[in-house]
Amino acid sequence: MVTIAQVAAHAGVSVATVSRVLNGSDTVKPDTAKQVMHAIEELRYTPNLSARNLRRNESRVILVLAPNFSNPYYSRILAGIGDLSREKAYSVLICNTSGLTETAQSAMQMLSKHLADGAIMLGCPQSAEWVGEYVERYPVVLCCEYIPKLVDRCPIVSVDNYAAARQIVRYLRDLGHRRIAMIGAENAYASTQNRWEGYRDELKESGLACNPDWYEKADADYSFASGRRAALRLLSATPRPTAIFAISDILALSAISVAQELGLNVPRDLTVVGFDDVDYTTMFHPFLTSVRQPCYEMGQKSLSLLLSKIQGCCVPLSGIHHSSFELIERESSAPPIQME
Amino acid sequence: MVTIAQVAAHAGVSVATVSRVLNGSDTVKPDTAKQVMHAIEELRYTPNLSARNLRRNESRVILVLAPNFSNPYYSRILAGIGDLSREKAYSVLICNTSGLTETAQSAMQMLSKHLADGAIMLGCPQSAEWVGEYVERYPVVLCCEYIPKLVDRCPIVSVDNYAAARQIVRYLRDLGHRRIAMIGAENAYASTQNRWEGYRDELKESGLACNPDWYEKADADYSFASGRRAALRLLSATPRPTAIFAISDILALSAISVAQELGLNVPRDLTVVGFDDVDYTTMFHPFLTSVRQPCYEMGQKSLSLLLSKIQGCCVPLSGIHHSSFELIERESSAPPIQME
DNA sequence: TTGTATGCGTTATCAA
DNA sequence: TTGATAACGCATACAA
Numbered sequence: 001m002v003t004i005a006q007v008a009a010h011a012g013v014s015v016a017t018v019s020r021v022l023n024g025s026d027t028v029k030p031d032t033a034k035q036v037m038h039a040i041e042e043l044r045y046t047p048n049l050s051a052r053n054l055r056r057n058e059s060r061v062i063l064v065l066a067p068n069f070s071n072p073y074y075s076r077i078l079a080g081i082g083d084l085s086r087e088k089a090y091s092v093l094i095c096n097t098s099g100l101t102e103t104a105q106s107a108m109q110m111l112s113k114h115l116a117d118g119a120i121m122l123g124c125p126q127s128a129e130w131v132g133e134y135v136e137r138y139p140v141v142l143c144c145e146y147i148p149k150l151v152d153r154c155p156i157v158s159v160d161n162y163a164a165a166r167q168i169v170r171y172l173r174d175l176g177h178r179r180i181a182m183i184g185a186e187n188a189y190a191s192t193q194n195r196w197e198g199y200r201d202e203l204k205e206s207g208l209a210c211n212p213d214w215y216e217k218a219d220a221d222y223s224f225a226s227g228r229r230a231a232l233r234l235l236s237a238t239p240r241p242t243a244i245f246a247i248s249d250i251l252a253l254s255a256i257s258v259a260q261e262l263g264l265n266v267p268r269d270l271t272v273v274g275f276d277d278v279d280y281t282t283m284f285h286p287f288l289t290s291v292r293q294p295c296y297e298m299g300q301k302s303l304s305l306l307l308s309k310i311q312g313c314c315v316p317l318s319g320i321h322h323s324s325f326e327l328i329e330r331e332s333s334a335p336p337i338q339m340e
Numbered sequence: 341m342v343t344i345a346q347v348a349a350h351a352g353v354s355v356a357t358v359s360r361v362l363n364g365s366d367t368v369k370p371d372t373a374k375q376v377m378h379a380i381e382e383l384r385y386t387p388n389l390s391a392r393n394l395r396r397n398e399s400r401v402i403l404v405l406a407p408n409f410s411n412p413y414y415s416r417i418l419a420g421i422g423d424l425s426r427e428k429a430y431s432v433l434i435c436n437t438s439g440l441t442e443t444a445q446s447a448m449q450m451l452s453k454h455l456a457d458g459a460i461m462l463g464c465p466q467s468a469e470w471v472g473e474y475v476e477r478y479p480v481v482l483c484c485e486y487i488p489k490l491v492d493r494c495p496i497v498s499v500d501n502y503a504a505a506r507q508i509v510r511y512l513r514d515l516g517h518r519r520i521a522m523i524g525a526e527n528a529y530a531s532t533q534n535r536w537e538g539y540r541d542e543l544k545e546s547g548l549a550c551n552p553d554w555y556e557k558a559d560a561d562y563s564f565a566s567g568r569r570a571a572l573r574l575l576s577a578t579p580r581p582t583a584i585f586a587i588s589d590i591l592a593l594s595a596i597s598v599a600q601e602l603g604l605n606v607p608r609d610l611t612v613v614g615f616d617d618v619d620y621t622t623m624f625h626p627f628l629t630s631v632r633q634p635c636y637e638m639g640q641k642s643l644s645l646l647l648s649k650i651q652g653c654c655v656p657l658s659g660i661h662h663s664s665f666e667l668i669e670r671e672s673s674a675p676p677i678q679m680e
Numbered sequence: 681t682t683g684t685a686t687g688c689g690t691t692a693t694c695a696a
Numbered sequence: 697t698t699g700a701t702a703a704c705g706c707a708t709a710c711a712a
Contacts, residue, residue: 001397001705003704003705003706004705004706004707005705005706013682013683014682014683014684015683015684015705015706015707016682016683016684016685016707016708017681017682017683019706019707019708020681020682020707020708022706022707023707027681027682028681028682029681029682032681032682044452046449046452046453047453047705047706048394048453048454048704048705048706049450049453049454049455050390050391050393050394050399050454050455050704050705050706051390051394051454051688051704051705051706051707052705052706052707053390053706054388054390054391054394054688054689054690054704054705054706055687055688055705055706055707055708056688056706056707057688059390061433061455068419069409069415069418069419069422070412070415070416070419072410072412075409075410075415076410078409078434078436079408079409079410079436082409082434082435082436083436083438086435086436086443091433091435091450091455092433092434092435093401093431093432093433093434094418094422094432094433094434095422095426095431095432096418096419096422096423096426098423103426109386110389110431112384112386113386113387113388113389114388114389114390114391114689115389115390115401115431224619224623250623253623253624254623257623257624257625260625279564280620280623283564283590283593283594283597283620284593284597284624285600341689343688343689343690344689344690344691345689353698353699354698354699354700355689355690355691355699355700356691356692356698356699356700356701357697357698357699359690359691359692360691360697360698362690362691363691367697367698368697368698369697369698372697372698387689387690388688388689388690389690390688390689390690391688391689391690391691391704392689392690392691393690393704394688394689394690394691394704394705394706395689395690395691395692395703395704396690396691396704397704454705
C-alpha cells in the first residue's frame with residue numbers, strides 16, 4: 001500500500017504539500033504541483049478513505065434502505081439516487097430490510113458508526129416510530145411513504161396518493177362505472193391508507209356505494225398470487241363490480257388474469273386500473289391504465305434534499321414534497337357494458 | 341459524538357479495556373466487562389468505523405457493480421449477495437455502471453481507496469480486459485459473465501450457457517421443429533456468445549439448417565422494443581421459423597407480442613423459449629417456457645467465493661463455477677403445426 | 681509557498 | 697487482568 005508519505009518522499013516535498021495538491025489548494029506553486037502529480041501517478045497512489053474520513057469526520061456515503069430492490073418500483077428510485085450520487089461524488093450503501101425492523105435498525109447504525117452521512121428510507125411503514133430517534137440526530141429523508149409523527153421533522157418525497165386515488169375514482173365514475181372495487185394490501189404503508197381514503201371519499205362525494213364486499217386486500221408484499229386471490233373474491237361478489245382499482249400494477253395484472261380465466265373480457269366486461277406504471281404495463285394486451293409515478297426523479301429529489309441536510313442547509317426542508325403523478329389511460333379501462 | 345475515551349472515563353477503566361470488551365476479548369474480568377457494557381449503553385456509544393477500519397486495514401464492505409439494478413435478473417442476484425453479506429457482517433456498496441467503462445473503473449477504485457475489501461462484477465463484457473489489473477491486486481469475483489483472459493485468474497460464477505443453449509435446441513428439435521431461430525443481442529457478453537455457439541453447434545450436429553435469416557440481434561440492453569424489432573425481422577423471413585429461442589425472457593415476451601399481432605398463435609403457430617425465468621413469465625398466458633437460472637444462489641455463491649479470497653483462502657478458487665440451470669416447459673412451446 | 685507537528689478514534693503491543 | 701502508548705494515513709493550524 002502506498003501512502004501520502006511515500007508520495008511526498010518521491011516528489012521531494014512534505015506530506016502537507018501533497019495533501020494540498022490532493023485537495024486542490026491554490027497556495028501551491030504550479031511547478032511543485034506538477035512534481036507531486038507526477039509522483040502520484042508514478043506510484044499509482046490513491047488516498048486511503050478510512051483515514052481521510054476519520055480526519056474529516058464524514059464518509060461521503062449515503063445509506064439507502066428498502067424492503068427489497070427487486071420491485072422495479074424501488075429499483076427505479078435507486079437508479080435515480082445512484083446516478084445523482086455519482087455526480088455528487090457520493091457512494092451508495094444499500095440495505096435490503098425485507099421489511100424487518102431489526103434489520104433496518106442495525107443498518108441505520110451506519111450513521112452513528114460514521115460509515116454513512118445520511119439515509120434515505122424507501123417503503124417505511126407508518127408504525128416505524130423508532131425512526132424518530134434517527135431523524136432527530138442524523139440527516140434522513142423518507143421516500144414513497146411517511147410516518148405521521150415525523151412529518152414535521154424530516155423531508156418526505158412522495159406523490160399525493162390521496163389525490164391520485166380520488167382522480168382514479170373520478171375517472172371511473174365519469175366513464176360510467178358505479179360499482180367500483182379496490183384491491184389494497186395488508187400493510188401499514190401510508191400510501192395504502194391514503195389511497196383507500198381517497199377511494200372512499202371520492203366514492204362518497206360522488207354518491208356511489210362504498211360496499212365492503214368491493215374492498216379486498218392482497219398480501220403485504222403485493223405478490224401476484226395474493227392479488228389473484230383478492231381479485232377472485234372481488235369478482236365473486238354479488239353484484240359484481242364493473243371496475244377495479246388496484247394499488248399496484250402487479251395486482252392489477254393479477255386481476256386481469258383472474259378476469260380472463262372467468263371468461264370476462266377486459267375492458268369490455270371489467271375495467272382495471274393499476275398504480276406505479278412500471279415497464280411491463282405495456283408488454284401485453286390489454287395495456288394497463290395506470291398512474292405514473294416519477295420514480296427516477298423521486299430518487300433524485302430524495303438525494304438532493306438529503307445532501308442539503310448534510311450540508312447543513314438552513315431553510316427548513318421538513319414536510320411532504322409532492323411529486324407529480326399522471327393518470328395514463330390505456331386499454332384496460334372503458335365504459336361499463338350496461339349502464340344501470 | 342461519543343468516543344471510546346468517554347466510555348472508558350465513564351466506566352472508570354482504560355480505553356484498552358473498553359476496546360477489549362468491544363472485541364470480545366476473553367481476558368477481561370466479568371465484573372469489569374459488565375461495568376463497561378453499562379457505560380456503553382448509557383452513553384449510547386457506537387464505534388467509529390472509519391477509525392476502526394483505518395487501524396484494522398479493512399472495511400467490511402463489498403462493492404457490487406452492475407450495468408443496472410432494474411433488471412430483475414440482477415436485482416435478484418443482488419438480493420442473494422445482500423442477505424448473505426448481512427449474515428457475514430459485511431455491507432454492500434453498489435455502483436450502477438450503465439455499461440460505462442469509466443464509471444466501472446472509478447467505482448473499482450474503492451478497492452485501492454480502502455472503502456471496499458472486494459468486488460463482485462455482474463454483467464461484465466468480454467472486452468473489459470482492464471479488469472485484469474484489479475483482479476491481480478484485489479479480491480474480485482465475476483458473476484453471470486466472464487472475460488476469457490481472466491478465466492484462470494479469478495473466480496467466476498455462471499450457468500453453462502453453451503450447454504443450456506444446446507439443450508434448448510435439442511428440446512425444440514425433439515418437439516419436431518426444424519426451422520429454429522434465435523434472438524441474440526448486440527453486446528459483448530460471454531453469455532450471448534456462448535448461447536449462440538451452443539445454438540449453432542447443436543443445430544449443426546442435428547443436421548438442421550443454421551440460416552443467417554434466423555438469427556437476429558436485439559439492442560445491448562435487451563429492451564422490449566428492440567426485441568420486437570428483431571422478432572419482426574425473424575417472422576418476416578421466408579420460410580418463416582417455427583420456433584424462436586430468445587436469450588432473455590423480455591425478448592421472448594416481445595416475440596410473443598409480435599407474433600400475436602401478426603395473427604400467429606403461440607404455441608400453435610410459433611414456439612417461443614426464453615431465458616432466465618424471471619417472475620413475469622407466469623403472469624400471462626401463454627406462460628413462458630424458459631431456462632431457470634438460480635440467481636439468488638448465484639449471488640450468494642459469488643459472495644461466498646469473494647469472502648474466501650478476502651480471508652486469504654489458500655486453495656485456488658479461480659475458474660468458472662457453474663451453477664445448475666433447468667429448462668422449464670410451460671405453455672409457449674409445442675410441436676410445430678405441420679411437419680415437413 | 682512550504683514544512684512541522686498534532687490529532688482524528690481505534691486496535692494492539694508491551695509492561696505492569 | 698489491566699493500563700499506557702504507539703501506530704494507522706490523512707488534513708490542517710501554525711510557523712517559517
